[in-house]
Amino acid sequence: MEQGRDWTWFGIDISGKSLKEAERRHKTQQEDKKKQIQKIYLMETKADSDSTLFRSRLPQDLYFDFVSMQVMANLLFLLNKLLKICLKLTNQGIVLMTITDANVLVRKMSEFTIKDYEGNYVYSKNQYFSLKFKNLQFPKNKPFGYQYYFYLEDSVGFKEDNQIKYVPEYLIELQAFEQKAKEYTLEIIENLNFIDFFEKYKQKHSYLLKIMVKPPSDD
Template structure:
């Protein structure tokens, strides 16, 4: 059942600055609690339960243009790879090797099916040109540098709409960044998208209660945040419920971006840029090649018969996110190669679960 909410104006908000450091001695003093594991399992179960859609079903999605807007020989590590929705893009980019990691067992199976062309609606596609390894595991808990010792280093780490799930505790956030840093080569790039904390908190404070949204999404905060105030000394574990039509219905966590930037620097990851999705689109839509790209992706129709574009509600949902790029300190060493870049089919490393 869709919820109806009054529309709110979209306006970019600059992230606040802070010099505060959080646990500079590392994550050794932080332990997982049982509630965090329960919420992680809820996220995994949610995405495992989502079935693969046919092309017709996907095109009929109420957020199809939003999905397509988000889809904008290196070795790629894809954290939170889901069902492999980005495989075609990596193939077009002519990457040399791909490793996908996701907490949801069902998603990893679907990703393998998509890669190998086993699903009926993917039969018409040729095999992917790059070898792939898939891992089912919680990449915010396991030590991926040990699991992927023979597969690293990676040139690119992609984490799309997933890194904020690590922000339930400082230990998980640090494990996420430690994994990324240890697996990227010097000069390697982390690209990602995450919810824009400034936008979400601004919308919360503008709302009459603890809920806001429109016909395609809604966000709910629990009563503990009834005053709509957040302590700068406690930037982790700020949980809310997020629902996006035909895509997401699970708990998520606020990521204050200035804290994320500061924490990433401790792991030799330096910010290159961060832009809200609205700002990002407005900047790149001025360049014809990027307009053509978005049309090919279907976010803006095809410019010919299909003149459709994002609805106003989809555009407001896009405002909830920001895009970011970080680079690992150091100069690239091209003598480093990984040893597992052969093979035709995606395989699941270590069975269905890696801890």
């Protein structure tokens, strides 16, 4: 962040716990002069809702220098569109995305899935995480609209009467994504899987890692 400049942070998430954690970190770092975030706005939404309510709360002249989309980009690949990413992004703005590795996901689904009573392919090794596909056919000439269903305890989806309520997501085919990004003057400046990303930046951002592993007390 540039020194001497005030910053405003907006957060939108389907997990209320994630928003509370973001607010807690902001409060614990307010005394740090390196942190210049003056205002923080949080909003919880349902996974299947549109963004009309969130957009209505944004000032019309507000644009973002940095947009972080943690596993939300997987909702973009229903249609051949990326326009909304650019609508509120400044010139030279940066978008940071965390996405599932489609190749790894498809391989695991092909090797380790079982069929449920409805004929869906389900991958689940524990009670906290589950994936479901209706079919495992992925034509290479149709990279958009590969829907699957995702559940992660306390974060994505929920359980009701011990039954999982999944959230629909879409596979991201990286080559198609790169081509579509260029159409909207977006350039991919770095593409790393999590292990490589962690190894590259763990020393530079060790302080943040310590906060995530052992959060400061609220006292």
